[in-house]
Amino acid sequence: MSTRKPSDYKSELKPIWCPGCGDFGVLASLYRSMADLDLDPAQTVIVSGIGCSSRLPHFASTYGIHTLHGRPLPVAMGVKLANPELTVIAVGGDGDGFAIGLGHFPHAARRNVDITYLVMDNEIYGLTKGQASPTSLYEQKAPSTPFGNPEDPLNPLALGIAAGASFVARGASFNTKALTELITQAIEHKGFSYIDALSPCTTFNNTQESWKELVRDVAPDHDVTNREQAFELALKGGFTLGILYRQERLSQSERYRNILDKAKASDVDTMLDSFNARKGAAIGKPS
Numbered sequence: 001m002s003t004r005k006p007s008d009y010k011s012e013l014k015p016i017w018c019p020g021c022g023d024f025g026v027l028a029s030l031y032r033s034m035a036d037l038d039l040d041p042a043q044t045v046i047v048s049g050i051g052c053s054s055r056l057p058h059f060a061s062t063y064g065i066h067t068l069h070g071r072p073l074p075v076a077m078g079v080k081l082a083n084p085e086l087t088v089i090a091v092g093g094d095g096d097g098f099a100i101g102l103g104h105f106p107h108a109a110r111r112n113v114d115i116t117y118l119v120m121d122n123e124i125y126g127l128t129k130g131q132a133s134p135t136s137l138y139e140q141k142a143p144s145t146p147f148g149n150p151e152d153p154l155n156p157l158a159l160g161i162a163a164g165a166s167f168v169a170r171g172a173s174f175n176t177k178a179l180t181e182l183i184t185q186a187i188e189h190k191g192f193s194y195i196d197a198l199s200p201c202t203t204f205n206n207t208q209e210s211w212k213e214l215v216r217d218v219a220p221d222h223d224v225t226n227r228e229q230a231f232e233l234a235l236k237g238g239f240t241l242g243i244l245y246r247q248e249r250l251s252q253s254e255r256y257r258n259i260l261d262k263a264k265a266s267d268v269d270t271m272l273d274s275f276n277a278r279k280g281a282a283i284g285k286p287s
């Protein structure tokens with residue numbers, strides 16, 4: 001039974017997002033999940049990049065790091081490697097995660113780093129006043145694309161599944177009950193859990209009402225362990241809400257623990273002899 005309340009996770013800073021911004025709903029869901037899981041704020045770290053959404057760690061009473069644009073994942077991975085006992089949650093926007101920061105996403109996924117990555121996807125750069133992002137739609141009009149966006153969007157869910165994320169889900173800021181449940185399951189998951197949280201930017205890309213028409217829940221008979229079915233859902237038009245894919249496999253921390261155990265059990269002199277023998281053989285070869 002949880003002894004903590006959602007309000008216990010609020011910091012003394014009030015969010016400064018625009019009225020109606022979806023990020024409020026994501027933050028409220030995160031507070032509730034942390035309370036449901038009774039997470040100790042002193043053992044929890046929220047790491048963000050740069051963007052409106054990346055301000056989130058300031059509003060939580062946990063530890064937090066507001067890093068650089070596109071860099072929440074490498075910093076979160078470092079925190080988890082340094083202390084696997086911590087609960088580590090990386091947060092950010094679609095621009096932060098899928099433009100400048102994209103190189104980190106597939107590697108965190110394939111390594112199955114035991115962290116949760118929560119992206120507040122508003123299909124726009126909010127903080128810098130509405131430029132098109134990698135998830136902006138073809139022909140979407142925005143301040144930087146008055147004649148329509150000439151590019152096709154990337155699909156973060158399909159990308160996550162392809163890269164080896166072991167938990168891939170989608171939620172929405174306007175459905176906080178379901179989003180809370182998703183975040184809770186993502187944090188509990190042992191491995192890399194990715195949640196694409198639809199989080200409308202009411203100022204530069206107000207999709208608040210239109211997205212409500214496009215969402216549907218994942219079918220009750222969907223087999224979350226079936227990767228092909230997960231791809232189908234990810235590629236389907238509209239937005240499927242819920243867990244698309246979940247796989248149990250050893251996390252990065254567990255694999256490193258196994259290597260440490262093997263290294264500790266092995267004899268250093270034998271290892272050095274074998275290394276020196278190979279080095280000698282390599283040097284001895286004519287070039």
Ligand SMILES: Cc1ncc(C[n+]2csc(CCOP(=O)(O)OP(=O)(O)O)c2C)c(N)n1
Pocket residue numbers: 050051052053054069092093094095096097100120122124125126127128133201
């Ligand atoms: C290295 C670097 N390049 C560019 C920027 C400018 N910049 C700040 S936030 C941002 C995009 C924010 O969009 P997103 O990550 O989707 O967050 P949102 O504001 O929509 O929540 C950009 C391009 C920066 N701060 N640092």
Ligand code: SF4
Pocket residue numbers: 016017018020021022023052053122126127200201202203204
């Ligand atoms: S600009 Fe958009 S994303 Fe940023 S706080 Fe305002 S509504 Fe939210």
Ligand SMILES: [Mg+2]
Pocket residue numbers: 051093094095120121122123124125126133
């Ligand atoms: Mg954005």
